[in-house]
Amino acid sequence: MTTEKAKKRFRITDEGPFEVLRILVSILIALAVTFVVLCFVIEGDSIPARLGNAGATFIKLLTYPCKNMFYFGYVLVKMVPLTFAGLATLLYFRTGLFNLSTEGVFYIAGVACTYFAVSEARLTGNPFIDSAICIVAAGLCGGIIALLPGYLKAKFQANEMVISLMMNSILFGIGFWMIKTFLAISGVTGTSSAPFVASARLTTIIPKTQVHSGIIIVLVMVVLVYILLFKTKLGYAIRITGLNQNFARYSGMGAFGLFMSVHFLAGFIGGMGSAVELLGVYQSFTWSQLPGLGFTGALMAMLGKNHPIGVTVAAFGISYLRASAQLLANSSPVIDIKLVSVVEVILTLLISSQYFLRSWREKQLLKEEQCNE
Amino acid sequence: MSDTILKLEDITKIYPNGTVANRNINIELRKGEIHSIVGENGAGKSTLMKIIFAIEKQTSGKIYYKGQEINYQGSMEAIENGIGMVHQHFMLIPSFTVAQNIVLGAEPSKSAFIDMKEAVRRTQELAHKYNFDIDVTQKVGSLTVSEKQKVEILKTLYRNAEVIILDEPTAVLTPQETEALFEQLEKFKETGHTIVFISHKLNEVMQISDRITVIRNGETKGTYAAADITMDKLTELIIGAKLEDSYDEFKHPVKDAKMLLDVQHLKYSEHGVGKVNDVSFSIRGGEILGIAGVQGNGQEQLIKAITGLLPFQDGVVKVDGTEIQGMNIAQKRDAGMSYIPEDRMVDGTAPGASIRDNLISTYYQKPKYAGKIFTKDGVIREESKMLIDRFSVKTQSEKEKVSALSGGNIQKVVVAREWNTQPKLMIAEQPTRGIDIGSAAYIHHQLIDMRNNGAAVLLVSADLNEVLKLSDRLIVMYEGEIVAHFASLKGVTESQLGLYMLGVEHQSEKEIREASYDD
Known part of the structure; x- marks a missing residue:
């Protein structure tokens, strides 16, 4: 049996390699379409001139963040919240839950983080402990809030997507009111909280960049989520339930406890992400609308095929393009963050479509079969 | 009697997960015969039937119907051209009457409305013609399994099916009901219908078929006249080995x-x-x-x-x-x-x-x-x-x-x-x-x-x-x-x-x- 396994050849039509090929082709197509769009919007008198200009801009878009350490650091900074949100959402998706509450959790947990971060009286003065207090508080807040849709789902079979979307609006309303009423500087009208205490903020770990210690925290979380999913009993139950809930029930796995655990963990990770983003990048809480990071988390989970490593790679890739577009927006008249949306949309479409490249694979298999005869 | 009505030529089907369900299948169906397709489950019988009925598309190979190459885009087209199929799991609406179920999709109409009286008349006539003892005004939900099967068969006859595929029709029937079904099938031969009979039960296959095609591992292992082959030989062809009768x-x-x-x-x-x-x-x-x-x-x-x-x-x-x-x-x-x-x-x-x-x-x-x-x-x-x-x-x-x-x-x-x-x-x-x-x-x-x-x-x-x-x-x-x-x-x-x-x-x-x- 083991010798048979050793004989197994590498074939591009096997499940794993084929999946990788599919993703690579998707990326190529998405970039090609972006190039075509660029050709249309770019300035130029003749067609060759337009092509030339578009080509130059396109290459800039793909290489700009590698120009210097500061720019590349900007990519890493942007990647941190996307990875957090992706990790939280992939836990839901793996369990078969289409829950999008990470968006609202990001907001309300940010408020919880701010509650501690703006007041020296609630902190110790030790930078390490203070950051930890804020992050854990935000995590607990996110976890507890996420239990609500979890309970409704587990107990009453309520549709988690509808509930989570409604909840996002409610959480935003409550959070915004709390910031304005309790956490702003007294006497000053505005939508910002008081500034964070210095000891709560995360320290920069690479000199001359914005890269903060949050990148280490998020990488640790990636490893922890990987271990949770593939090495623990809970992770096993998550995977099996997500793939076939009937089978999980038949096997004797209890759905109630599992749903509650998953919601708490996902909420906790989302909350942590929010605190890390605020303490790493912001001076004070300034989100006057939902930050959109939670929804992007769903995108990361999809692109990363619900795998923690995949999510990290997806977050890096999307952050790279977004950062590049933002950095170039000042100097180039045609590049805008919206251009990157083209890439994101096409990637999501291709990667989530089951039939993409399927007939090609079938033909390859057919050829192989006929060769064998 | 020996006119070929449907011919499969080198049919190969590969599923997206790489499973080869059929490989170079060749079968010839004659007008007015009962042709059994036998093989282990997973041998590719169901896939083959789905290809004939245009639910699935073959990866390669050709199908000829009445001498013409066909390439139907869906089962509706197959039905229109006289190919009918009775699935293992019935596709009937329990809250409709027998007549309503039979005419569904091809209702007789009076201006913009469905002419229900005409539908009842036509279906009752059809049932009489083929000797089905069934009240067409009954709700399908109240019928027994074998009666539901009759409704399914009538449905194909109503659309003038000439080739009728029966996918494991006896799986849900008692021995007595099976006998009754077989008498019915014999009559279809006389009216020139071609029956494709799929079953696991070899004694039934031997009893009812004119010819038998064996499929193993997605490939045809030959077509035999039922009179020329023994049960033992058939079993051997299907599984490639003999099995004990009792444990x-x-x-x-x-x-x-x-x-x-x-x-x-x-x-x-x-x-x-x-x-x-x-x-x-x-x-x-x-x-x-x-x-x-x-x-x-x-x-x-x-x-x-x-x-x-x-x-x-x-x-x-x-x-x-x-x-x-x-x-x-x-x-x-x-x-x-x-x-x-x-x-x-x-x-x-x-x-x-x-x-x-x-x-x-x-x-x-x-x-x-x-x-x-x-x-x-x-x-x-x-x-x-x-x-x-x-x-x-x-x-x-x-x-x-x-x-x-x-x-x-x-x-x-x-x-x-x-x-x-x-x-x-x-x-x-x-x-x-x-x-x-x-x-x-x-x-x-x-x-x-x-x-x-x-x-x-x-x-x-x-x-x-x-x-x-x-x-x-x-x-x-x-x-x-x-x-x-x-x-x-x-x-x-x-x-x-x-x-x-x-x-x-x-x-x-x-x-x-x-x-x-x-x-």
Whole structure:
């Protein structure tokens, strides 16, 4: 049996390699379409001139963040919240839950983080402990809030997507009111909280960049989520339930406890992400609308095929393009963050479509079969 | 008589997961013949029929119908051109009348409205013409299974079908109903219809067919006139080996066996309709109790109420003396119950998960396989390999997805997992439905091994032959009740059981009470 396994050849039509090929082709197509769009919007008198200009801009878009350490650091900074949100959402998706509450959790947990971060009286003065207090508080807040849709789902079979979307609006309303009423500087009208205490903020770990210690925290979380999913009993139950809930029930796995655990963990990770983003990048809480990071988390989970490593790679890739577009927006008249949306949309479409490249694979298999005869 | 009506030329079908279902299939159907397609399940019969009926598209190869190459885009086009199919699972609307079901999609109309009177007249006429004794104004929901099948056949005739494909039509019928169907099919020959008959049951195939095509592993193994081939030869062609007719020689008596399952006064109702009405029986260790009955007579609800897939309503169920009716599924399993469910793709496996993950789902929490938090991957890997080896699951690695396996191998994964907890009680629901004969025989031997080692086995199967071959004792269910109990199967025949299954005969209460032991 083991010798048979050793004989197994590498074939591009096997499940794993084929999946990788599919993703690579998707990326190529998405970039090609972006190039075509660029050709249309770019300035130029003749067609060759337009092509030339578009080509130059396109290459800039793909290489700009590698120009210097500061720019590349900007990519890493942007990647941190996307990875957090992706990790939280992939836990839901793996369990078969289409829950999008990470968006609202990001907001309300940010408020919880701010509650501690703006007041020296609630902190110790030790930078390490203070950051930890804020992050854990935000995590607990996110976890507890996420239990609500979890309970409704587990107990009453309520549709988690509808509930989570409604909840996002409610959480935003409550959070915004709390910031304005309790956490702003007294006497000053505005939508910002008081500034964070210095000891709560995360320290920069690479000199001359914005890269903060949050990148280490998020990488640790990636490893922890990987271990949770593939090495623990809970992770096993998550995977099996997500793939076939009937089978999980038949096997004797209890759905109630599992749903509650998953919601708490996902909420906790989302909350942590929010605190890390605020303490790493912001001076004070300034989100006057939902930050959109939670929804992007769903995108990361999809692109990363619900795998923690995949999510990290997806977050890096999307952050790279977004950062590049933002950095170039000042100097180039045609590049805008919206251009990157083209890439994101096409990637999501291709990667989530089951039939993409399927007939090609079938033909390859057919050829192989006929060769064998 | 020997005009070719439908011809398949080099049909190959490869599914997206890489499974080759058909490979260079060549079949020729003649006008006015009954042509049987036989082969193990998973041999590619169903796929082939779907290709003829244009539900699936062949990867390569050509189909000629009445001499013309055809390339239908969907089953509607096939129906319009005179190809009809009666599926294994009926596609009827229960709340519609027979006439409404038959004309559905091709209703006679009076200006903008459906002319229901005309529909009733036409369908009744059609039923008379083909000698179907059926009232077309009845609701389909109130019909028996065999009547529903007649409606399905009438549906194809209403669309002027010339080629009618019957996919395992006798699987849901009693022996008596099967006879009636066969008489009907003979008549179709006279009216020039071509019947494609798909079945597992070789004696039926031999009885009804003019010609027989054998398919093995997706390839044709030849077409034979039924008169020219023997049953033994046919079996050999289908599986490439001979199989034993009875398992009696493998069964060993088990001494001092305790009563391991005791079910008393179990009742189950759905929407106020009683599905299981006061059923009592018991099984000792070292015994296989079979439940026979036409599908839909409460067997499914009985099993699911015992195993916990349906909520328990009323009665007492004891496993080895412990009452389990109030327990959840995990607790029932801890009490010694194992369960091979009816539908391996819905309840029995997570097809998208690896074989390894599917092999441990019912006991991964036990200390041998996991600590407080972490799973013991090394132990699980070794155990999976051992199970794959012992149950000869055909795969390259335990990491392969279950969906990549054939039906028989998937079922082996289910049986291996349920076997591995060394259950006191094994509940096997349709354990070999839709799998190849080789795997089925293997699974039968596993059930007998468990029995010989002292487990109690409860076997429910729509395949009468299977129940008769395996069981030590047998009960027959009809309309949610036990109507017969046989303490020994010596001399019990299929047609005798058929009378009980149809509710024609009913044993005395005293005889039925013997299905339960007193101790």
